[in-house]
Amino acid sequence: MSASDTIRIHLPDDRNYEIRIGTGLMDQAHSWQGLPKAGAAVIVTNVTVAPLYAQRLREQLSAIYPRVDVVTLPDGEQHKDWASLNRICDHLLGEALDRKTVLFALGGGVIGDMTGFAAAIYMRGVSFVQVPTTLLAQVDSSVGGKTAINHPLGKNMIGAFYQPVRVIADLDTLDSLPDRELSAGLAEVIKYGPIADAGFLTWIEDNLDALRARDKRALAHAVRRSCEIKAQVVGQDEREQGLRAILNFGHTIGHAIEAGLGYGAWLHGEAVGCGMVLAADLSHRLGLMPSQFVDRLRTVIERAGLPVQPPRLGGERYLQLMRVDKKADAGAIRFVLIEELGRAGLHAVPDARIVETLAAYGAA
Amino acid sequence: MSASDTIRIHLPDDRNYEIRIGTGLMDQAHSWQGLPKAGAAVIVTNVTVAPLYAQRLREQLSAIYPRVDVVTLPDGEQHKDWASLNRICDHLLGEALDRKTVLFALGGGVIGDMTGFAAAIYMRGVSFVQVPTTLLAQVDSSVGGKTAINHPLGKNMIGAFYQPVRVIADLDTLDSLPDRELSAGLAEVIKYGPIADAGFLTWIEDNLDALRARDKRALAHAVRRSCEIKAQVVGQDEREQGLRAILNFGHTIGHAIEAGLGYGAWLHGEAVGCGMVLAADLSHRLGLMPSQFVDRLRTVIERAGLPVQPPRLGGERYLQLMRVDKKADAGAIRFVLIEELGRAGLHAVPDARIVETLAAYGAA
Structure with a gap:
């Protein structure tokens, strides 16, 4: 069975690309046709995803590229670092692969971010294709061209803005996703409701069980x-x-939690x-939203199987972690806050307010 | 005394910038006005250049930026690597400098390439200013946005295409340049004659002593x-x-020499x-140019104080080194050859011809 939708992403300088979303896409020749010609394709994946899909993708690509290599990295956010990035570069250079080589990011957001960054900097830029196998990567990393390492x-x-030449989001790959990672992906799906589409938040609430x-x-x-909203x-x-x-939205404190606990502890x-x-809660505390909104958002996030209780790192530590985050210009820490359902904006928030919120959730 | 010329570089997406060329520019307030506003400026330089100019530049920038840091790296092509790049990133992150921070590359091509690459990837891109203090950097690194490490x-x-927001080429800084580095810069100046402007080659011949x-x-x-030709x-x-x-032009074998001897042995x-x-010589051997052209170019290069005798690495080693160079697509190695004085093109050259040329110069 196969069914698919295509979203076209329009960008300046001939960098338009397609996101194909559907079932059965991985094993369909059509998914891989029309990509840039090259002497070699390199699939970058991790030890968890490789046994599931690397061979299948390799078979498809072998019909197109004379040579298809697989570079398998360790799994997890804690490996989204220079050492892993260097393994990709070492392979490309060790095999003397030229600047026409096409990279395929087969895995979740970590693989997508690292492969995209490697593509951005290898010989100052080679083509890459996103093949996201997690819900998070399908909804988040497929659009926007943000690549990076920690x-x-x-x-x-450390990263670059760099766009893929295509995204193949095969929904069948989500069958192999652990429940915890599915929930983590739903967090980014839920995000698009409050920031951009009140109706989509309602749809999510109605379809969360499905x-x-x-x-x-x-x-x-x-x-x-x-993907449409993000695009x-x-x-x-x-x-x-x-x-x-x-x-x-949610990322300023989110990043602080990740960094504070050590990457990989929380997804x-x-x-x-x-x-x-x-x-x-901050949006409410600053008078932008009623308290019912906080309750509603917390409920849907809990129903998605996600934690709503922040770790108790202490107020000072949270502030310190958020200040180094790149969204912090000099001065007050800025948050994305909800201004009305479906609309968000950046707001500089006084430290005292932030600590109040953290305290209200037992985290300060 | 101060006199200056300005070249305007036009690029898409509001990335236009100016190259200012002249004397007395470093100590002129005007050179540094109108740059992006930021809470901090970071001068990246090396141990050789820092004692000469870092304090002077710092004084000028202190009139504009609340904070001016200096990051001093080791000197030399052999340090154009990830470790040095990381020292820049470590400083920026260690001091929690935000994405508005402006980097100033104060030094030669190595400093310019590394600082530019750091600017390209720090928080996915911050502004940077080139302050080239070698002739090579003034004529080569100022235009084109190529940044990289080895x-x-x-x-x-490993690198990126990333443009500076301004280039300040103060000719007075060339007074402190060792003769050997001045000659190395003249190589890139001479280059622009045969590839693009026959009259410029004659002008160089007439003005080489000056x-x-x-x-x-x-x-x-x-x-x-x-700079005009390159732009x-x-x-x-x-x-x-x-x-x-x-x-x-000259870079395919040039890179092989550098890599073959170890970076830093030859400039x-x-x-x-x-x-x-x-x-x-290859251009002549392939019937594109008369032998007089080879003699003429060798003469001007010798007069510039440059070596014309390639190191004896052996033909096979040269071919191997050139094959990994990123200008080599799969297949025959491609060279920039002169087609007529002032015009150049890419040509795939059979290995046998390359070895003939190397042998003729005692390098095979």
């Missing part, structure tokens, strides 16, 4: 609508000068889910 | 004309899809100068 002092601090049961029609709609936002602000920042989506609850 | 397996293999005596008027013309070429091909490759300009002699 630095011991901060998440995603999504958690991996109903393909529900997943297809969730992925498509998330719309990013299309107006590719390099994150302003509007695009709203996509970071990115878990940290963002919890960060959204606290950002909703 | 990899043990190849030169400039250039080597560091006559400011001669240097100003050489830097300006080199014209790059303007038509920012990402090196085709035309821009002609700027690599980049020395390797390029010698590489141009061999590429001229």
Whole structure:
């Protein structure tokens, strides 16, 4: 069975690309046709995903590229670092692969971010294709061109804006996803409701059980609508000068949780889910939203199987972690807050307010 | 005394910038006005340049930025690596400097390439200003937005296309340049004649003694004309899809010499100068140019104080080193060859011809 939707992403300088969303895409020749010609394709994946899909993808690509290599990295956010990035570069250079080589990011957001960054900097830029196998990567990493690695002092601090030439989001790959990671992906899906589409938040609430049961029609709609919203936002602000920042709803506290506990302790989506609850609380505390909104968001995040209780790192530590986050200009820490359902904006929030929210959730 | 010329570089997406070329620029407030506002400026320089200019630049920038840091790296091509790049990133993150921070590359090509690459990837891109203090950097690194570090397996293999917001080429800084480095810079100046402007080659021949005596008027013309030609070429091909490759005249063999001897043994300009002699010989051997051209180019390169005798690495080793170079697509190695005085093109050259040329110069 195979069914698919296509979203076209429009970018300047001939960098348009397609996101194909559907079932059965991995094993379909059509998915891989029309990509840039090259002497070699390199699949970058991790030890968890490789046994499931690397061979299948390799077979498809072997029909097109004379040579198909597989580079398998360790799994997990804690390996989204220079050492892993270097393994990709070492392979490419060790095999003397030229600047026409096409990279395929087969895995979740970590693989997508690292492969994209490797593509951005190898010989100052080679083509890459995103083949996201997690819900988070399908809704988040497929659009926007953000690539990066972590630095011991901060998440995603070293990276580039770099666009893929195609995204193949095969919903069947979500069948192999652990429940915890499915929930983490739902955090980013939920995010698109409050920041951009009140109706989509209602749809998510109505379809949350189907999504958690991996109903393909529900997943297809969730992925498509998330990508559409993200594409719309990013299309107006590719390099994150302003509007695009709203996509970071929940991320300021989320990143602090991830960095504070050590990368990998909480999944990115878990940290963002919890960060959204606290950002909703801040939105209420600053008089932008009624308390019912905080309750509503917390409920849907809990129903998605996500933690809503932030770790108790202490107020000072949270502030310190958020200050190094790149959304912090000099001065007050800025948060994406909800201004009305479906609309968000950046707000500088006094430290005292932040600590109040953290205290209210037992985290200060 | 102060006199200056300005070249305006036009790029898409509001990335236009100015190259200011002249004397007395470093200590002029005007040089530093109108740059992006930020809470901090970071001067990246090396142990050789820092004692000469870092304090002077810092004083100027302190009038504009609340905070001015200096990061001092080791000197030399052999330090154009991830470790040095990481020292820049470590400083930026360790001091929690935000994405508005402006980097200033104060030094030669190595500092410019590394600082530019750090600016490209720190928080996915911050602004940077080139303050080139070598002739090579003033004529070569100021235009084109190529940034990179070396990899043990190849030169400039990891990098990005990333443009500065301004270039301040103060000719007075060339007074402190060792003769050997001045000659290395002249190699890139000479390059622009055969590839793009026959008249400029004649002008260089007529003014070579003045250039080597560091006559400011001669240097100003050489830097300006080199930047103009490079800007014209790059303007038509920012990402090196085709035309821009002609700027690599002399670089294919040059890079092989640098990599084969170990980075830092020969200066980049020395390797390029010698590489141009061999590429001229190849142009003749393939029937494109008369033998007089080879003699003429060798003579001017020798008069510039540059080596014209390539190191004896052996033909096989040369071929191997050139094959990994990123200008080599799968198959025959491609060289920039001179087609007529002032015009160059990419040519796939059979291995046998390359070895003939190397043998003729005692290098095979």
